Amino acid sequence: MSGAFEIRGGKRLSGEITPQGAKNEALQILCAVLLTGDEVRITNIPDIKDVNKLIEILQDFNVKVTKNGKGDYTFKADEVNFDYIKSKEFKKDGAKLRGSVMILGPMLARFGEAYLPTPGGDKIGRRRLDTHFQGFVELGAEFSYDEEEAFYSLTAKELNGKFILLEEASVTGTANIVMAAVLAKGKTRIYNAACEPYLQQLCKMLNRMGANITGIGSNLLTIEGVDKLHGTEHTMLPDMVEIGSWIGLAAMTKSEITIKNVNWNQLGVIPNTFRKLGIELEQRGDDIYIPSQDHYKVQKFIDGSILTVSDAPWPGFTPDLLSIILVVATQAKGSVLIHQKMFESRLFFVDKLIDMGAQIILCDPHRATVIGMNQETPLRGTTMVSPDIRAGNALLIAALSAEGKSVIQNIEQIDRGYENIDERLRAIGADIRRID
Numbered sequence: 001m002s003g004a005f006e007i008r009g010g011k012r013l014s015g016e017i018t019p020q021g022a023k024n025e026a027l028q029i030l031c032a033v034l035l036t037g038d039e040v041r042i043t044n045i046p047d048i049k050d051v052n053k054l055i056e057i058l059q060d061f062n063v064k065v066t067k068n069g070k071g072d073y074t075f076k077a078d079e080v081n082f083d084y085i086k087s088k089e090f091k092k093d094g095a096k097l098r099g100s101v102m103i104l105g106p107m108l109a110r111f112g113e114a115y116l117p118t119p120g121g122d123k124i125g126r127r128r129l130d131t132h133f134q135g136f137v138e139l140g141a142e143f144s145y146d147e148e149e150a151f152y153s154l155t156a157k158e159l160n161g162k163f164i165l166l167e168e169a170s171v172t173g174t175a176n177i178v179m180a181a182v183l184a185k186g187k188t189r190i191y192n193a194a195c196e197p198y199l200q201q202l203c204k205m206l207n208r209m210g211a212n213i214t215g216i217g218s219n220l221l222t223i224e225g226v227d228k229l230h231g232t233e234h235t236m237l238p239d240m241v242e243i244g245s246w247i248g249l250a251a252m253t254k255s256e257i258t259i260k261n262v263n264w265n266q267l268g269v270i271p272n273t274f275r276k277l278g279i280e281l282e283q284r285g286d287d288i289y290i291p292s293q294d295h296y297k298v299q300k301f302i303d304g305s306i307l308t309v310s311d312a313p314w315p316g317f318t319p320d321l322l323s324i325i326l327v328v329a330t331q332a333k334g335s336v337l338i339h340q341k342m343f344e345s346r347l348f349f350v351d352k353l354i355d356m357g358a359q360i361i362l363c364d365p366h367r368a369t370v371i372g373m374n375q376e377t378p379l380r381g382t383t384m385v386s387p388d389i390r391a392g393n394a395l396l397i398a399a400l401s402a403e404g405k406s407v408i409q410n411i412e413q414i415d416r417g418y419e420n421i422d423e424r425l426r427a428i429g430a431d432i433r434r435i436d
């Protein structure tokens with residue numbers, strides 16, 4: 001386990017915080033550079049572990065990578081070393097992150113073959129890849145899986161567009177199939193497509209590269225295949241998961257915080273979901289202003305029943321923010337039912353919150369009832385281990401609000417998704433330091 005944060009909580013924070021570029025968008029966009037031999041310049045790339053690992057993988061594929069400045073890179077995949085994809089190194093490196101799965105679509109489309117070890121990412125329950133492979137097979141690929149090596153193989157002499165009804169609106173699955181279909185022959189229609197802002201950004205970038213995708217933002221994408229894509233420039237959106245996390249941080253620590261340049265129009269139901277917990281927030285230009293609030297009161301549904309917050313594919317509420325909602329609910333006035341529908345192991349971190357004094361009933365692996373303490377009894381600092389990227393940040397927020405000292409271990413799980421988080425939190429007054 002690597003590194004820890006030591007936090008002295010209970011302080012009010014104040015000031016401005018700027019969200020990093022979106023992690024999950026970056027992972028898609030970086031894979032898309034493999035679709036052309038021309039230069040692709042990408043800005044606002046977050047400097048985080050997962051993204052840096054993917055950039056290293058691209059370099060191992062012999063993609064030329066030039067750093068122009070902070071978060072600003074140019075990629076040129078004109079002499080791809082395809083042999084690397086079958087190497088021992090790729091079997092090791094590709095397994096380190098979830099995002100590597102999206103190498104498959106571009107490789108299959110451009111080189112007619114693609115391979116992948118079982119990708120890494122959060123251990124938050126089963127994370128099957130069936131949707132990805134079903135999509136590739138429908139486009140004409142042959143698929144095989146070596147169980148012993150946990151290695152996936154795809155080959156295709158030619159990809160041909162067709163109507164594909166996805167079994168589920170998988171985020172990375174849709175990105176993968178779109179990236180294969182842009183270079184397929186003829187028309188592909190993908191129904192039940194995921195449409196997160198990450199995917200909208202990917203499709204817009206692909207269109208700037210010469211692809212012909214319509215229906216962007218909906219669950220029906222139509223793609224007219226083209227022979228070749230060319231270079232472009234692309235800027236990553238601010239990370240909506242970070243933005244939601246800072247709203248939660250402000251509420252829990254009773255702090256006045258302005259979140260800068262949030263791209264409000266792409267936040268969907270996120271601001272209103274926090275408002276349902278009673279948190280005041282204001283759109284000011286493209287910033288979010290959160291006033292210092294001593295208490296926040298949970299709204300009930302119109303029929304008077306208890307508020308439920310659950311995840312759903314976009315434009316529903318992202319599962320990546322449910323752990324933050326759960327932590328924030330611990331200090332609200334009122335009760336909230338948290339229902340994590342997609343993943344079955346993402347709520348177990350509530351044990352740590354219960355140790356800190358939170359009133360939570362874990363009903364089953366998918367549902368937890370939180371009885372808010374109305375900021376009357378603060379959480380107590382403790383030592384804990386970060387189980388996954390989002391629960392890690394949720395525990396960090398809990399620790400910043402708690403009385404006394406907390407230590408969070410295994411912070412690699414936080415660093416893989418949040419850029420320089422300790423320094424940015426210190427800049428708004430947090431007492432947090434990195435220890436070995």
Ligand SMILES: CC(=O)N[C@H]1[C@@H](OP(=O)(O)OP(=O)(O)OC[C@H]2O[C@@H](n3ccc(=O)[nH]c3=O)[C@H](O)[C@@H]2O)O[C@H](CO)[C@@H](O)[C@@H]1O
Pocket residue numbers: 024027098099126127128168169170171172173313318319320341342343
């Ligand atoms: C690198 C990356 O971009 N990771 C994100 C991506 O992961 P990823 O693309 O791996 O997640 P998927 O969208 O494929 O699926 C997530 C989970 O939800 C289930 N599922 C999915 C769709 C659906 O309609 N119903 C359903 O139950 C799947 O079975 C799976 O267990 O999307 C997830 C869901 O937003 C996010 O938590 C991850 O942060």
Ligand SMILES: C=C(OP(=O)(O)O)C(=O)O
Pocket residue numbers: 023024050097098099120121122123320389390417
């Ligand atoms: C689950 C997440 O990441 P990954 O898909 O990379 O594991 C996440 O970003 O919340």
